[in-house]
């Protein structure tokens with residue numbers, strides 16, 4: 001378990017006047033420990049094992065709140081469902097078009113891409129993330 005990430009989570013919640021309930025903590029830990037960039041459905045399934053009475057709506061709303069206060073990031077819409085990421089620093093993604101796995105890519109060069117001038121001319125760039133569609137090594141091995 002990543003203690004400093006939990007501390008940071010608690011700090012950010014407090015700064016946003018969000019009380020750190022056992023359910024909220026469980027939802028956050030679930031995403032932190034799951035490196036697959038889980039969907040809300042998956043987070044709900046896991047958290048329900050610990051809190052059988054929790055509803056999907058609660059989990060969904062909590063994830064949205066977490067995104068607003070900056071403890072989670074939403075991966076650029078992929079596969080028609082939102083996927084959550086506990087990594088909020090700049091990084092990029094490999095997305096397998098077969099098994100829909102989402103993998104993190106950390107690369108300094110990608111963090112410093114030359115952004116086309118016409119994008120910057122009329123817009124203010126807030127952030128960007130490069131998204132590579134791939135057939136992952138597992139799927140290649142399975143010959144799919």
Ligand SMILES: [Zn+2]
Nearest residue numbers: 096099136139
């Ligand atoms: Zn795959």
Ligand SMILES: [Zn+2]
Nearest residue numbers: 085087103104
């Ligand atoms: Zn990621």
